[in-house]
Amino acid sequence: MTQALAIAATEFRILxxxxxxxxxxxxxxVFALSLTLAGASNSDAFGVDLLTLSVAxxxxxxxxxxxxxxxxxxxxxxxxxxxxxxxxxxxTYPMSRGTLLFGKFLAHLAGLSIAITLGLGIAGVVCWAMxxxxxxxxxxxxxxxxxxxxxxxxxxxxxxGVSALSTSxxxxxxxxxxxxxxxxxxxxxxxxxxxxxxxGGTFSRHVFPWLLAANPADALRLWSVTAAPGQALxxxxxxxxxxxxxxxxxxxLLIWPIAGFGLAWSVFARRIP
Amino acid sequence: MSTETILNVLNLQHRFRTGAGLEDIxxxxxxxxxxxxxxxxxxxxxxxxxxxxxxxxxxxxxxSVCGHAPGSASARxxxxxxxxxxxxxxxxxxxxxxxxxxxxxxxxxxxxxxxxEKVGLAKAADQRIGTYSKGMRQRLGMAQVFLGRPKLALxxxxxxxxxxxxxxxxxxxxxxxxxxxxxxxxxxxxxxxIDAQTDRVIILRSGMLVADGALETLTRNAAMPIRxxxxxxxxxAVLFERFGGQRINGARVEFAxxxxxxxxxxxxxxxxxxxxxxxxxxPPTLDDLYRFYAQDEETSR
Ligand SMILES: Nc1ncnc2c1ncn2[C@@H]1O[C@H](COP(=O)(O)OP(=O)(O)OP(=O)(O)O)[C@@H](O)[C@H]1O
Ligand SMILES: [Mg+2]
Numbered sequence: 036m037t038q039a040l041a042i043a044a045t046e047f048r049i050l051x052x053x054x055x056x057x058x059x060x061x062x063x064x065v066f067a068l069s070l071t072l073a074g075a076s077n078s079d080a081f082g083v084d085l086l087t088l089s090v091a092x093x094x095x096x097x098x099x100x101x102x103x104x105x106x107x108x109x110x111x112x113x114x115x116x117x118x119x120x121x122x123x124x125x126x127t128y129p130m131s132r133g134t135l136l137f138g139k140f141l142a143h144l145a146g147l148s149i150a151i152t153l154g155l156g157i158a159g160v161v162c163w164a165m166x167x168x169x170x171x172x173x174x175x176x177x178x179x180x181x182x183x184x185x186x187x188x189x190x191x192x193x194x195x196g197v198s199a200l201s202t203s204x205x206x207x208x209x210x211x212x213x214x215x216x217x218x219x220x221x222x223x224x225x226x227x228x229x230x231x232x233x234x235g236g237t238f239s240r241h242v243f244p245w246l247l248a249a250n251p252a253d254a255l256r257l258w259s260v261t262a263a264p265g266q267a268l269x270x271x272x273x274x275x276x277x278x279x280x281x282x283x284x285x286x287x288l289l290i291w292p293i294a295g296f297g298l299a300w301s302v303f304a305r306r307i308p
Numbered sequence: 309m310s311t312e313t314i315l316n317v318l319n320l321q322h323r324f325r326t327g328a329g330l331e332d333i334x335x336x337x338x339x340x341x342x343x344x345x346x347x348x349x350x351x352x353x354x355x356x357x358x359x360x361x362x363x364x365x366x367x368x369x370x371x372s373v374c375g376h377a378p379g380s381a382s383a384r385x386x387x388x389x390x391x392x393x394x395x396x397x398x399x400x401x402x403x404x405x406x407x408x409x410x411x412x413x414x415x416x417x418x419x420x421x422x423x424x425e426k427v428g429l430a431k432a433a434d435q436r437i438g439t440y441s442k443g444m445r446q447r448l449g450m451a452q453v454f455l456g457r458p459k460l461a462l463x464x465x466x467x468x469x470x471x472x473x474x475x476x477x478x479x480x481x482x483x484x485x486x487x488x489x490x491x492x493x494x495x496x497x498x499x500x501x502i503d504a505q506t507d508r509v510i511i512l513r514s515g516m517l518v519a520d521g522a523l524e525t526l527t528r529n530a531a532m533p534i535r536x537x538x539x540x541x542x543x544x545a546v547l548f549e550r551f552g553g554q555r556i557n558g559a560r561v562e563f564a565x566x567x568x569x570x571x572x573x574x575x576x577x578x579x580x581x582x583x584x585x586x587x588x589x590x591p592p593t594l595d596d597l598y599r600f601y602a603q604d605e606e607t608s609r
Contacts, residue, residue, distance in 0.1 A: 041411035045397075045404065052399040119395040124452075127361050128412040129384040308363055 038130045042138025043145075050108075050146045059104050059147070063154025066096050071158045075165070085167035089158045090175045094259040097155070097183045098252045102190040102219050105147060109194030110211040111204040112139050113303060118204055123308045132303050136195060140188075140296065147187045155180050175259065182255045185288040189251045190215075192295030199303035219252050244278040251291040257284035312339045314386075314459050314491040315360065320369035322359060330355055330366070331516045337460065337491040342482060344502040345495045347512035348602055353495040354392055356512065357462045360493075361389050374459050385413075388458035390449045392465050392495075398438030402429055402448050405437060406455075413456040423451040426484075428477065443474040450481050461485055463494045467501055479505065499523075499594035511601045519601040530600045532592040533564035536573065539586035546583055550576075 050056055067089070074088040116122035125135060159176045162168045194211055201207035226246055233239045247253040257275065315337035323329040330352050337343055347353050358364035360371055362379020376383035396405045406420050424433045427447040437445065446466065453461050463482070467475045483505070485492050496502050499509070509526055511519040519526055538547050538561045548555050551573075553563025565573045570589075577584055592600075 038412055041408055045400065045408045048404065049397055049399050119397070120391045120393055121396055123358070123363055123391050124389060124394055125412075126363060127384055127387065127389040128409065129381050129414070130412050307365070 039134045039138040039141065042135055043141035046139050046142035047145060050142060055108065056146045056149055059108075059150035060153045062104075063100065063150055064157045066100065067093055067155050067158040068161065070096060071161055084162070084169050084172050085165060086159060086162035086169070086172035086176060089162060090172060090179050090259070093155055093158060094179055094256055097179065097186070098255055099219055101147075101151070101183045101187045101255075102215055102252060104150070105143075105187040105190035106194045106197075106211040106215055108143050108147060109139075109191045110198055110207045112143070112195050113198040113306070114201045114204045114207040115198075117202070117308055126308055133300055136296075136300055136303055139195070140191060143191050144184070144188055147191065148184050151183045151187065152180055155183065179255075179259045182258050182288055185292055186251050186255045188292035189288075189295045192292055192299045195299035196295070196302045199299060199306050218250065222250050223253065240278060244275045245283075247275060248279055248283045248287050251287055254284040254287035254291075258288055313337070314339050314374055315493070316370070316372045317360065318370040320356070320359060320366060320371060322355065322364065322366035322368075328352070329515050330359065331514075333369070333512075333515075333517050335510060335517065335520055337493060339459070339489045339491055340486050341508060342486045342492045342506045343494065343508045343510055344499070344506040345493055345510050345512065346497070346499060346502070346598060346602060347495075348497070350514075351512040351602070352515040353512055354464055355515075357389070357464050357493070357495065361387055361462055385456065386459040388453040388455070388461045388490075390453050390461075390463045390466055393468075394449050395445065396437045396448065398436060400437055401434050402437055402440070402444075402451075403433040405448065406451055409452040410455055415455045419455065423454050426454070427451045427481065442469050443471065446470060446474070446478070450478065453485070454481075457488060458490055461490050461492045463492065465495050465497070467496065475501075499598040511598070513602050526601070527592070527597060528567075530592070530597055531567055532596060532600055534567055534570050534592070535562060535564045535590040536577070537562045537588040537590060538577065538584050541583055541585045547580075550580075 070092040071085065071089040074092060075085055113122065116125065126132065155176070159168065159173060162172075193214060194207075197210045197214060198207045201210060226243060230239050230243055233243075248257055257279070313336050317336070318334050320330055320333040328350065333356065345353050345356070355364065359366045360373070360378055362377075362383060371378045373383040374386050376386070400408075403420060403424060406424065407417065410417055410420050421430075421433075424430050427450050429444060429447050429451065432440065432444060437448070440448070446469075450463075450466065453463065466482075467478055470478060482492055482494065494502070494506070502509075506523070508522055509519065510517060519529075521529070536551070536553075538544075538551070540547050540559050540561065544555055544559050544561050547561040551561060551563045553561055555561055577587060
């Protein structure tokens, strides 16, 4: 554990010196603020407070942006060290590969969590200053932040898997981009196509909700909207949330990071540096 | 020097898909021994080191470090490694990087400052590694070799790209390692790059071990001819008739003789008296010796 912490401390220092945490925080904050302010004009029309609306639009944003940030953060975690020749050296120290990976994971997850909490949290602060929050909407913001961190954890783990498979950082970057496209964009498009084709049949009612929950990015949408009836209305996902037992989306968000890390570990364990 | 065997390599064999690899390599390294591992580009020096350190699962043979399998926790604890052309993270300082290695090796943190001093990086310790010169990076790499008092140190081309002063400093560090009882295996491209102080020389050629022994032994076994250069007082023709070889500029003759005939030849030259005004004896250079062993038969002709 001291070894994992030593790796984590070093990796976190590198994140800070690369201004990674700062850039990610600012990026998320800019999006969060603009979405909040854009909602300010029509929150009355929906009959909900401003933060409810803001969380709904931030959820849509988070589904795309968080995976991207996580993949960007981690794609060179192993391939980059390997390119520098530092990986071979690190692996000759009496430390397991799992420890090395876990140390990096701790640091990256900490950086990502800080960026998400500050970046998305600022919407809550602004809405509160404008007097348009409620206990309900604050809770859903907290859920969005927690869910985003879990989603980020999964994509971080994926990025390690990609990095461990790649011989160069360029290859790792390409593979990470492809994964993002498939898991975050194409997956939804394919499901949407299937639903349209099925036209309200068995697939739409019984299979589709499960397939949606099985993808952690969509699980974040589901989990974020089940918090409040207002949320579900604002995002139009009431039908799906009713078709699933309670806690399925959360389970998906919790299981995937662990499974992803296990996968990355097994890939890394087999790598010949 | 103690006689404790640290590294034992027996019939090590590995073949890459490209066909290159290692061919039936066997040798041992004892505590405190400094061994130079020589060979051309692609001879298999780095591959051999990676196999010994457990980074490369090999096809056949046995390797043990203090009796432990390569790559096992005990073997890794006993071994230090300096990879070929290692680059550390440019955003870290030398001290931070070394501190990390110390914590991974379980070495006391106080040793970090001492080691930086030892390798001559004390002043630059808190500078980012991105600003280091190649020599400074190599020094940092050498500093981490000392962590945890390893039994075996594998240094892959530690002197390539270093200026003569830096190279000299590096050899001083290698000597320090050997003095504390570490067996040091050091890869290099040429004998001339290696300090003549190494205890043993191992030469690889296309993945095969073609020479293993002290420099003197290798020199003797190679039985390379010794060259004589004679300066004639008047006319070199007499000398040329007598010894053959080559005439240079009319007044000089250069010829070779086998090492065992060296004294007899000297006697003959002395008997010529005034006819010879000057004499030079050119023993085989380290480069000649290295070429003798390391070059393929086809290319050496
Ligand atoms: N991962 C690999 N896959 C395929 N072939 C490899 C691999 N690593 C090394 N080789 C081949 O094995 C041979 C020995 O390589 P190695 O790096 O050990 O040489 P070297 O003696 O260290 O050379 P240099 O002096 O250039 O560092 C080369 O022909 C090389 O192409
Ligand atoms: Mg090499």
